[in-house]
Amino acid sequence: MSRIKKVLVANRGEIAMRVMRTCRELGIATVAVYSEADRSALHVVRLANQAYCVGPAPSRESYLVQEKIIEAAKKSGADAIHPGYGFLSENPDFVRAVEKAGIVFIGPSAQAMDTMGNKTRARKHMVQAGVPVVPGSTEPFASFEEAKAYADKIGYPVMLKAAGGGGGKGMRKVEDAKDIQSAWTTAKNEAMGAFGNDAIYIEKFVEEPHHVEIQIFGDTHGNVIHLNERECSAQRRNQKVIEESPSPILNPELRAKMGEVAVKAAQSVNYVGAGTIEFLVDKYRNFYFLEMNTRLQVEHPVTELTTGIDLVNWQLRIAMGEKLPFVHPVSPRGHAIEARIYAENPDNNYMPSPGRITYMRVPGGHNVRNDTGVYAGYTVTNHYDPMVSKLSVWAPSRDEAIARLREALKEYVVKGITTNIPYLLNIIGHSEFQGGNYDTGFLLRNHEDLVTKKNPKDVRTALLAAAVYAHQKNEALAQKFVPPSKEKGFISAWRAYRGRRI
Amino acid sequence: MPRTMRYIATNKNIKNAEPVTIDVETLGNNRYAVTMDDEKFELESLVLPTLPKGAVSLLINGHSHSMDIIQAEAGELIHVTINGLPIHVDVADERRMRLRSIAPEHSKEGKQTLCAPMPGKVVRLLAAIGEEVKEGQGVIVVEAMKMENELKSPKDGKLVEVYVQEGMAVEMNAKLLAVE
Numbered sequence: 058m059s060r061i062k063k064v065l066v067a068n069r070g071e072i073a074m075r076v077m078r079t080c081r082e083l084g085i086a087t088v089a090v091y092s093e094a095d096r097s098a099l100h101v102v103r104l105a106n107q108a109y110c111v112g113p114a115p116s117r118e119s120y121l122v123q124e125k126i127i128e129a130a131k132k133s134g135a136d137a138i139h140p141g142y143g144f145l146s147e148n149p150d151f152v153r154a155v156e157k158a159g160i161v162f163i164g165p166s167a168q169a170m171d172t173m174g175n176k177t178r179a180r181k182h183m184v185q186a187g188v189p190v191v192p193g194s195t196e197p198f199a200s201f202e203e204a205k206a207y208a209d210k211i212g213y214p215v216m217l218k219a220a221g222g223g224g225g226k227g228m229r230k231v232e233d234a235k236d237i238q239s240a241w242t243t244a245k246n247e248a249m250g251a252f253g254n255d256a257i258y259i260e261k262f263v264e265e266p267h268h269v270e271i272q273i274f275g276d277t278h279g280n281v282i283h284l285n286e287r288e289c290s291a292q293r294r295n296q297k298v299i300e301e302s303p304s305p306i307l308n309p310e311l312r313a314k315m316g317e318v319a320v321k322a323a324q325s326v327n328y329v330g331a332g333t334i335e336f337l338v339d340k341y342r343n344f345y346f347l348e349m350n351t352r353l354q355v356e357h358p359v360t361e362l363t364t365g366i367d368l369v370n371w372q373l374r375i376a377m378g379e380k381l382p383f384v385h386p387v388s389p390r391g392h393a394i395e396a397r398i399y400a401e402n403p404d405n406n407y408m409p410s411p412g413r414i415t416y417m418r419v420p421g422g423h424n425v426r427n428d429t430g431v432y433a434g435y436t437v438t439n440h441y442d443p444m445v446s447k448l449s450v451w452a453p454s455r456d457e458a459i460a461r462l463r464e465a466l467k468e469y470v471v472k473g474i475t476t477n478i479p480y481l482l483n484i485i486g487h488s489e490f491q492g493g494n495y496d497t498g499f500l501l502r503n504h505e506d507l508v509t510k511k512n513p514k515d516v517r518t519a520l521l522a523a524a525v526y527a528h529q530k531n532e533a534l535a536q537k538f539v540p541p542s543k544e545k546g547f548i549s550a551w552r553a554y555r556g557r558r559i
Numbered sequence: 560m561p562r563t564m565r566y567i568a569t570n571k572n573i574k575n576a577e578p579v580t581i582d583v584e585t586l587g588n589n590r591y592a593v594t595m596d597d598e599k600f601e602l603e604s605l606v607l608p609t610l611p612k613g614a615v616s617l618l619i620n621g622h623s624h625s626m627d628i629i630q631a632e633a634g635e636l637i638h639v640t641i642n643g644l645p646i647h648v649d650v651a652d653e654r655r656m657r658l659r660s661i662a663p664e665h666s667k668e669g670k671q672t673l674c675a676p677m678p679g680k681v682v683r684l685l686a687a688i689g690e691e692v693k694e695g696q697g698v699i700v701v702e703a704m705k706m707e708n709e710l711k712s713p714k715d716g717k718l719v720e721v722y723v724q725e726g727m728a729v730e731m732n733a734k735l736l737a738v739e
Binding site: 226243246247250251294400401405406408409410411412415416439440441442443466467468469470472478479482509512515516517518519520521522523524525526527528529530531532534 | 564566568570572573579581583585591593595600602604609610611613615617619624626627628629630633637639640641642643644645646648650652676677678679682702703704705706707708731
């Protein structure tokens with residue numbers, strides 16, 4: 058395989074920035090695509106050598122239109138496409154179309170995606186490969202009646218899941234038979250909007266589950282390695298909020314066992330590139346294959362921080378036909394945590410809060426990393442994901458990492474839009490999180506605690522500050538209306554009215 | 560204007576918080592003598608030269624506090640952000656307290672309009688005109704940032720107006736429907 062000289066990144070936001078940074082380090086030219094809403098986005102204006110508009114704001118008319126992306130790649134002379142995550146990253150038809158156009162797709166083969174990207178097929182394949190799976194349907198349902206009959210049979214609670222993608226879209230937990238109709242409709246609509254495919258399947262919901270995933274990497278020479286786990290149990294509506302590595306509930310034996318199974322799963326489809334095997338771990342530490350994500354994950358920085366590996370760098374080198382630099386598992390070094398900063402208001406039912414960012418101050422310091430695609434003055438639109446940035450920290454131990462993240466979050470200032478920063482602070486300050494044994498029900502169960510504002514000391518300071526602020530305004534106002542004659546004897550009317558609205 | 564003024568400050572982050580009386584005396588050079596609940600403080604408040612404005616450095620008896628203060632208009636809530644935590648404070652001076660005592664209370668009487676809390680797209684109407692709805696019942700679904708959000712009826716009553724259609728894009732604060 059020949060050297061890649063120019064990469065088109067078929068994505069936006071922080072992940073486009075992330076991929077382009079490594080490309081530039083390697084001397085690879087970068088090409089951006091953008092929707093009409095993203096002309097001023099950071100990846101377009103700062104890191105791309107070339108940029109092409111691919112349509113109007115809705116992703117269905119721009120970032121999801123394969124022909125437009127490929128046309129932009131041809132026009133720009135790109136020899137490879139990096140899909141990022143979301144959008145077209147797990148679409149095997151796109152992989153085939155890219156390869157047909159003579160362009161390298163940075164990721165696994167279309168065949169591997171066919172098998173692993175489609176969750177029902179992946180489950181079947183895993184059962185054959187001897188990997189443990191959660192009880193559930195292996196096929197999407199043709200009708201609501203069939204789906205309901207199946208859910209009634211395996212017993213509630215059940216999970217409705219989109220066969221075409223992940224990220225919490227098109228996914229609903231159903232506690233009771235009476236709720237399945239509305240959940241079914243919502244899941245189908247969301248799946249259609251996010252992936253253009255509304256096929257839904259059903260799984261039994263495992264009680265007290267932990268979401269632990271293994272990062273794997275394969276090369277074109279048949280080698281597969283795992284790069285340890287990420288604990289992703291802090292999630293809300295299946296949207297991850299905080300991730301860490303290593304997982305506080307894994308010991309070296311369980312890590313080795315899960316890693317081995319993950320490698321086996323990847324090898325069974327001759328997997329090439331970066332991928333993630335997601336597992337559910339129950340309270341007895343049994344683990345079940347959940348799904349495989351055939352792309353780079355949002356939360357990949359915690360793996361990079363604890364292994365020292367630049368995953369995008371590896372993706373590019375493997376796409377150029379290089380061998381994996383090593384094939385033996387490495388032990389995680391220290392501890393890393395990532396917090397996702399969303400434009401949303403946890404106080405008001407997590408309502409999205411798009412709008413113009415009027416001010417932004419990003420924390421710095423030792424081992425603090427911020428991945429973002431926004432800046433002060435930029436308008437966060439309602440067309441895309443509400444994630445505005447990812448704040449990741451590394452420290453020698455978990456306790457130190459939590460303290461570092463806490464201080465960094467306190468330093469973070471975003472004005473103009475509402476963010477979940479106070480919510481994140483409450484999460485990492487919660488005793489259950491600090492204890493390390495939190496399952497995927499943690500955020501929902503503690504919702505009231507986590508959205509409640511505390512810290513009485515800060516409230517007292519705020520009351521004092523607000524009173525003085527109001528007083529200063531009052532005084533400024535009073536000064537304005539002091540009659541000039543009382544101030545310094547006679548002053549001409551022109552001077553008296555200077556700078557004042559008449 | 561007198562150099563000392565009395566303010567009534569209330570933390571609006573929690574329901575029914577006890578109002579606090581705060582006396583502020585101007586000492587000059589950004590310094591103030593403040594009394595809150597019989598406790599005396601010496602404050603120095605400096606507005607920092609940030610763009611846009613809003614960052615304030617406050618020294619309370621010599622202890623340094625950094626915060627951001629925003630108030631859209633006089634008389635509205637003052638938003639103070641400390642350590643990433645936004646605290647919404649209502650501050651009234653004595654003149655404003657008098658004005659409030661004669662103004663009518665905010666009520667849920669009559670027709671209540673439900674407006675879009677964010678820009679987005681109307682996905683589904685969950686109730687039809689003429690239908691009886693309960694306060695807190697989901698009445699319309701608006702999609703923003705790829706997530707569907709169910710908006711709830713502001714009161715018990717009858718759905719009397721629907722200003723939007725399914726599939727329609729709406730701006731922030733656009734009227735969606737009315738319940739009477």
